[in-house]
Amino acid sequence: MDDSTPLKVALLGCGVVGSQVARLLIEQADDLRARIGRPLELVGIAVRRLQLERPGIDPALLTDDALGLASRPDVDLVIELLGGIEPARSLILAAIGAGSSVITANKALLAEDGGTIYTAAEAAGVDVYYEAAVAGAIPIIRPLRESLVGDEVTAVMGIVNGTTNFILDKMHTDGADFADVLAEAQALGYAEADPTADVEGYDAAAKAAILAGLAFHTRVNLSDVEREGITGVTSADIAAAKEMGCVIKLLARCALSDDGTIAVGVHPTMVPVAHPLASIPGAYNAVFIESRNAGRLMFMGPGAGGSPTASAVLGDVVTAARNRVRGTRGPGESTYSARGITPHGRVSSRYYVSMTVHDEPGVLAQVAGGFATQGVSLQAVRQESQGVQARLGVMTHLASGAQIERALQGLAEMPEVEAGISVMRVEGA
Amino acid sequence: MDDSTPLKVALLGCGVVGSQVARLLIEQADDLRARIGRPLELVGIAVRRLQLERPGIDPALLTDDALGLASRPDVDLVIELLGGIEPARSLILAAIGAGSSVITANKALLAEDGGTIYTAAEAAGVDVYYEAAVAGAIPIIRPLRESLVGDEVTAVMGIVNGTTNFILDKMHTDGADFADVLAEAQALGYAEADPTADVEGYDAAAKAAILAGLAFHTRVNLSDVEREGITGVTSADIAAAKEMGCVIKLLARCALSDDGTIAVGVHPTMVPVAHPLASIPGAYNAVFIESRNAGRLMFMGPGAGGSPTASAVLGDVVTAARNRVRGTRGPGESTYSARGITPHGRVSSRYYVSMTVHDEPGVLAQVAGGFATQGVSLQAVRQESQGVQARLGVMTHLASGAQIERALQGLAEMPEVEAGISVMRVEGA
Numbered sequence: 001m002d003d004s005t006p007l008k009v010a011l012l013g014c015g016v017v018g019s020q021v022a023r024l025l026i027e028q029a030d031d032l033r034a035r036i037g038r039p040l041e042l043v044g045i046a047v048r049r050l051q052l053e054r055p056g057i058d059p060a061l062l063t064d065d066a067l068g069l070a071s072r073p074d075v076d077l078v079i080e081l082l083g084g085i086e087p088a089r090s091l092i093l094a095a096i097g098a099g100s101s102v103i104t105a106n107k108a109l110l111a112e113d114g115g116t117i118y119t120a121a122e123a124a125g126v127d128v129y130y131e132a133a134v135a136g137a138i139p140i141i142r143p144l145r146e147s148l149v150g151d152e153v154t155a156v157m158g159i160v161n162g163t164t165n166f167i168l169d170k171m172h173t174d175g176a177d178f179a180d181v182l183a184e185a186q187a188l189g190y191a192e193a194d195p196t197a198d199v200e201g202y203d204a205a206a207k208a209a210i211l212a213g214l215a216f217h218t219r220v221n222l223s224d225v226e227r228e229g230i231t232g233v234t235s236a237d238i239a240a241a242k243e244m245g246c247v248i249k250l251l252a253r254c255a256l257s258d259d260g261t262i263a264v265g266v267h268p269t270m271v272p273v274a275h276p277l278a279s280i281p282g283a284y285n286a287v288f289i290e291s292r293n294a295g296r297l298m299f300m301g302p303g304a305g306g307s308p309t310a311s312a313v314l315g316d317v318v319t320a321a322r323n324r325v326r327g328t329r330g331p332g333e334s335t336y337s338a339r340g341i342t343p344h345g346r347v348s349s350r351y352y353v354s355m356t357v358h359d360e361p362g363v364l365a366q367v368a369g370g371f372a373t374q375g376v377s378l379q380a381v382r383q384e385s386q387g388v389q390a391r392l393g394v395m396t397h398l399a400s401g402a403q404i405e406r407a408l409q410g411l412a413e414m415p416e417v418e419a420g421i422s423v424m425r426v427e428g429a
Numbered sequence: 430m431d432d433s434t435p436l437k438v439a440l441l442g443c444g445v446v447g448s449q450v451a452r453l454l455i456e457q458a459d460d461l462r463a464r465i466g467r468p469l470e471l472v473g474i475a476v477r478r479l480q481l482e483r484p485g486i487d488p489a490l491l492t493d494d495a496l497g498l499a500s501r502p503d504v505d506l507v508i509e510l511l512g513g514i515e516p517a518r519s520l521i522l523a524a525i526g527a528g529s530s531v532i533t534a535n536k537a538l539l540a541e542d543g544g545t546i547y548t549a550a551e552a553a554g555v556d557v558y559y560e561a562a563v564a565g566a567i568p569i570i571r572p573l574r575e576s577l578v579g580d581e582v583t584a585v586m587g588i589v590n591g592t593t594n595f596i597l598d599k600m601h602t603d604g605a606d607f608a609d610v611l612a613e614a615q616a617l618g619y620a621e622a623d624p625t626a627d628v629e630g631y632d633a634a635a636k637a638a639i640l641a642g643l644a645f646h647t648r649v650n651l652s653d654v655e656r657e658g659i660t661g662v663t664s665a666d667i668a669a670a671k672e673m674g675c676v677i678k679l680l681a682r683c684a685l686s687d688d689g690t691i692a693v694g695v696h697p698t699m700v701p702v703a704h705p706l707a708s709i710p711g712a713y714n715a716v717f718i719e720s721r722n723a724g725r726l727m728f729m730g731p732g733a734g735g736s737p738t739a740s741a742v743l744g745d746v747v748t749a750a751r752n753r754v755r756g757t758r759g760p761g762e763s764t765y766s767a768r769g770i771t772p773h774g775r776v777s778s779r780y781y782v783s784m785t786v787h788d789e790p791g792v793l794a795q796v797a798g799g800f801a802t803q804g805v806s807l808q809a810v811r812q813e814s815q816g817v818q819a820r821l822g823v824m825t826h827l828a829s830g831a832q833i834e835r836a837l838q839g840l841a842e843m844p845e846v847e848a849g850i851s852v853m854r855v856e857g858a
Contacts, residue, residue, distance in 0.1 A: 024722065031581070031646075032579065034646070034763075035578055035579075035763060137722070137723035137724060139568070139572035139576030139577070139726070142568075142575055142576050146744060147571050147744045148568070148740065148744055149747040149748070150453070150457070150746055150747045151740040151743060151744065152457070152460070217460075276729070292736075292740075293736040293739055294566035294730065294737050295736070296730060297567060297568070297728070297729065298728070298729045298730065299726070301726035301727065302726075307722040307723075308724050311577065311579060311720065311723035312576070313579070314578075314722075315575060315577055316579075317579055318578045323757075326757050326758070328757035331751055334464060336463040337460075
């Protein structure tokens with residue numbers, strides 16, 4: 001096949017990202033050809049509604065037969081931008097079965113059932129690339145899969161959901177409540193009408209599973225991820241964070257535990273303002289990596305949006321196309337370490353616990369004793385009298401989730417402690 | 430060849446980085462084998478002084494016949510960590526001639542004569558990887574070469590020399606003069622006995638040339654880079670930067686000019702404190718990328734040191750080894766765009782110009798008129814009386830180097846303006 005024979009590309013989905021990918025495939029055709037060594041030809045776009053007006057898209061390319069398009073044996077690369085589990089999974093498997101390499105931004109599917117897809121790709125000898133699935137335009141998959149592959153990653157931590165970062169940012173700046181800021185974010189188009197996937201942390205948890213699997217050369221599924229969203233974050237929590245010199249961020253965190261298992265979780269977390277992740281604004285994403293030899297690295301950039309995500313997709317398209325031209329493949333899934341998941345109760349963190357207590361002698365000693373009984377040592381205590389009651393805030397040293405759980409049970413049983421104890425993880429040394 | 434046949438690795442140089450690479454090849458052998466699919470075997474280390482004590486290194490591996498080692502036809506991968514132009518170039522060409530892929534951290538050589546090496550590698554069908562040549566452990570070569578390859582990069586800007594960043598940081602914090610801080614940095618081992626390559630900007634300029642070539646798919650050599658070091662930065666400049674809400678950083682900057690040529694320069698630059706590059710501390714490096722679709726990305730991490738640089742080298746070793754196992758190569762040099770270099774006088778920037786003037790009526794108008802004559806408009810002016818004299822600071826809007834040059838000549842001829850006019854570029858909108 002000579003240098004002028006096009007590689008055929010099929011696009012599944014033509015929404016916010018898909019329409020940008022289609023645009024760039026046409027606008028940048030000459031550059032892409034020069035970079036790949038052969039031209040790309042967009043041969044079809046699968047859409048749900050054929051009738052919809054799509055400016056700049058040749059209507060002759062549109063089809064509502066996604067399975068037919070994905071299965072075409074003459075296609076080289078299939079770009080899947082539908083999202084969700086089905087029909088995306090069946091279409092990707094059909095594409096792989098027909099010998100196509102696949103580029104996808106589908107974090108939900110990869111976190112839920114990536115193994116099925118990687119195994120099929122391995123058997124068929126094709127590539128699956130997914131840089132756009134985590135942190136939008138920020139190159140993070142390739143650095144983990146290839147640049148840091150000669151090192152031992154010990155932790156990956158990130159702000160990987162722009163919607164929740166925007167909401168928490170606003171809550172900090174305006175002192176507003178979650179519900180009000182969510183409504184504003186929805187009005188501005190920063191949050192979906194059904195915001196569950198974002199605000200309950202499902203989206204971040206899927207990304208955490210993908211990052212953890214890559215970083216630690218093992219398979220991690222969505223169900224392995226301890227998940228807590230931001231719906232329970234109150235303006236009182238925000239105020240408490242400020243007092244402690246912190247901001248609250250929804251952090252996805254994957255770390256190697258002492259016993260060789262991996263802790264993977266998504267939690268609203270107090271981050272000291274001096275930490276590089278603390279100043280990541282609005283809709284930006286950032287990923288922080290700690291590794292044995294490289295030390296601490298941070299990557300930041302736009303975490304979502306049509307053009308940034310399309311940039312990540314096109315980078316993968318060029319890489320997969322170059323592999324086709326050379327008759328080779330990129331590195332497949334690496335799961336040789338087969339690490340277990342750290343039981344949630346054994347994951348250690350610092351915590352900030354705040355509560356309202358009766359303002360009477362001996363209460364502080366009793367509360368402190370409640371933590372000590374569970375082996376939790378305290379780093380700082382703040383008490384503020386409010387008449388007959390007082391607000392008590394306690395910053396712990398590293399403690400396991402189980403220790404904190406038991407300490408909280410103990411506190412809840414103390415008559416001096418009011419109901420409504422608030423607990424939050426704290427990042428940093 | 431089955432999965433247990435080792436890939437043979439030769440190491441040229443066993444200094445700060447080389448000794449860490451040797452250590453990691455042994456310590457991480459099992460992980461590397463699992464990630465590559467075949468074991469690596471370190472077959473020799475070329476050193477200048479055979480007698481030197483090298484803890485942890487098997488003396489049987491050492492040789493002072495670098496050319497013999499680099500030319501071994503049974504070797505698969507040669508890691509070059511000698512630095513400098515010769516004998517590094519000859520050794521790399523010998524390795525390529527013998528069919529080895531090459532991993533190097535040699536920015537000086539790649540910026541001076543990369544073309545010769547890439548051309549030889551292309552002809553021989555082997556890989557040349559050099560992630561460690563720019564910004565130490567930070568994955569920046571691979572993201573530019575592969576992740577952003579479907580996008581159009583418009584600017585790359587970075588702090589890519591830790592020594593000068595440390596010195597400028599100290600000058601800011603302590604208000605100390607350049608010479609004093611340099612002496613301190615030398616005493617601490619952060620600066621070399623001969624600091625020329627760092628403080629005169631040669632090291633940063635080599636990295637700028639490499640980044641520019643990758644970002645814009647063209648060949649850029651060291652001689653194309655406009656270069657200014659930090660030896661002329663005074664404590665008065667630092668104080669002026671602080672007054673303007675800026676810090677001074679040695680920035681490497683590559684940008685696409687309006688006419689399609691590329692501006693590449695290294696200059697001490699005033700950076701507004703709110704800019705992400707302003708807060709990069711001490712020996713850290715950071716690279717900021719602007720691209721058409723991805724938007725603004727930033728990468729930060731340790732810019733030097735044995736272990737971080739070794740991490741980048743090992744990442745390339747795994748990638749090159751995986752290619753060997755699959756009988757393929759990674760992407761070679763991409764120079765199809767063959768862009769010219771923007772003449773230095775036509776590169777545009779904002780500038781801060783400060784000078785001492787006679788404090789008498791009409792001086793400000795005359796100075797402002799001097800800029801206006803050259804078509805340079807002013808964004809801000811600060812005047813501070815000091816008795817018979819006054820300090821005058823002027824922030825320009827975007828202007829070309831030639832315009833500023835001519836405006837400065839005009840100022841120098843005004844009897845009201847004292848000698849010793851200070852000029853500095855200003856980053857940001």
